[in-house]
Amino acid sequence: MSSFTLGLILLGAMVLAALAAWNTWTSRRHTPRRAQAAAPPPVPVEPRLGPALDAERQEPVFDVAPPLPLPERKPGLDALIDVLAPIALEAPVSGEAALAAMPPTRRAGSKPFAIEGLNAHSQQWETPHPGQRYGSFQAGVQLANRVGALNEIEYSEFVMKVQAFADAVNGTPDVPEMLDEVARARELDQFASGHDAQLSFTLRARQAAWSPGYVQQHAARLGFVAGALPGRMVLPSATPGAPPLLGLSFDTQAALADDPEQAALRQLSLSLDVPQVDRREQPFARMRETADALAAAMDGVVTDDNGQPIQPQALDVIGADLEQLYDTLDSRDLAAGSPLARRLFS
Template sequence: MSNLQIGLAIIGGLVLAAVVAYNAWITRQNAPRTARERPAPLPAADAADPVADVGERMVDPLAGRIDPVLDADLADTVPAALADALPDAAMPARREPAVALERRPGLDALIDVIAPITPEAEVSGDAVLAALPSTRRVGSKPFAVEGLSAVGEWEPPRPGQRYRQLQAGVQLANRAGALNDIEFSEFVVKTQAFADVLSAAVEFPDMRAEVARARELDAFAGDHDAQLGFTLRARRAAWSPGYVAQNAARQGFVAGALPGRMVLAGSQPGQAPVLSLTFDPQAAMADDPEQSALREVTLSLEVTHVPRSEQPFVQLRQAAQALAQAMDGVVTDDAGQPLSDDAMDRIGADLEALYDALDARDLSAGSPQARRLFS
């Protein structure tokens, strides 16, 4: 073999090696980023963190507790968490914190039709519970019965208690719309049947006035219902679910009950999550989630469910910007347009006006009444 042939063979080998190396580099760049690429430890737990006493080890993210819900009827609709969706190294052990259940908000004339019920004689809580209708809904609206306790407070009927006054109520409006004539009539029938079992007299308000009130409240709710979301999009390399979860955990997010959902807990027990972070649940449930490629995640704020005192928009903005910097992403609106600081400032000003309007109507964001109305 001549020197020329040897030289050409060497050059060819080098070119082939360079092509293989380049293809490997391109593959590496396009592969989803995984949690193992950033093994830096999570920050030390803050004493104010409601879940700070839980260790920072890495475990399955979908074994967490169910998100806080407003009433027991809604809780039945939340599916159980699916296990083994991500590898053990994908997420920290912290979970959406277990919280003491807040007392279910009582009937309120601001958002409920209320019918007073007067038994002929004092009745036991056990009798009241036995007489309750099988369902706690009238059409699409929640239905409830309360008794006046010995200390003068309205409460859900309890065994062992005795009541001389009762009241039944149905919600005037929710996201399904305003209470209509048919639903009001169903409320009357259901309440009258309950009262008859207890040999009690019931007084119903005027249907026309209550239906008109329901329509007005529904119109107000429709004009002031706000659910704000930012989309975080990958600039270059995609992300794995574990990589997203690891970076979100550094911003205080914990695993929710559903695949592809994390939440930022509020500062008070029983409070709705301040923010939620969601991504494709199919990616979270894949056989090998670390090979799933995510190119976007969504940060959401249920404005009417979170108290103004939590500064939720400030937290939303900070979380979005911090995640974008850490994950090499860009914050956009639903249409994919990047959100500038000026655009975010305008959104913040609009939200302040919304909070003012809700306060003026005694439906402050995060209040029990607002959470019931906007549900």
């Protein structure tokens, strides 16, 4: 065999080796990063929000931690964000009779509706309970929420529900004037719309994509737990019954894939619902720290919705604006994370 032929053979072998190396590198680059096999899967536990007028909005989620304390007691009706209609009684009414007279739904249109009784023994307003007696009742409907202000149609439905309940318990309702309450609802809705804030960061992969398990593993190390919805995780609050501090979400279809470890994620969203979380928990600072930690651990970059990297200076400005927002909410007795704020901004 001539040296020329031998050289061609060696050159061909080198080309084949280079191609094989290239294919291997390309395959690894495009294969989603996977979670370590030793990581235990999350187990169901995240606490439900404390019961409120808008109980239908509760979202059960899961946790790998021990069960958290029981939810806080339901906040009562409040004239600050509710229309209140007192119901005078001819005689005390049992809790059983009150419950039997309750309307089948706890909403008037899109607004939460509730009835409370004045407990004859404790002299406290509460949701009627069996075995108790009540000297009077009050009905309430929420003035506004994120759907909008209470309107005339919803108010009329409220009045019909109040009257039906009052008739069933031999009571006489005192319903406020509709125009006054609807005007008050619009004012509250205008304030809420101008002082609502829901923030989100986008974390994008720099090079290799992530598998859902890879994302869940790194998020779990920072305290996140899996949610009821596929592709959703939350960072629980330290306050019993409170909404989560932060939310983390990624593509639902990837989470539901037949083989999630082969599904490729190139971005995920980290969110904060500002009025729902107590400022004392410093949720925005936690959001920044969490975004930076995930980016460093997963080789990602934190961006805005347009894909532009977020600079620290811009985050400082947002933080200062949030402090002003918190102060304004405090001044209206609607402190972020309080039961009233959580109801209004829901």
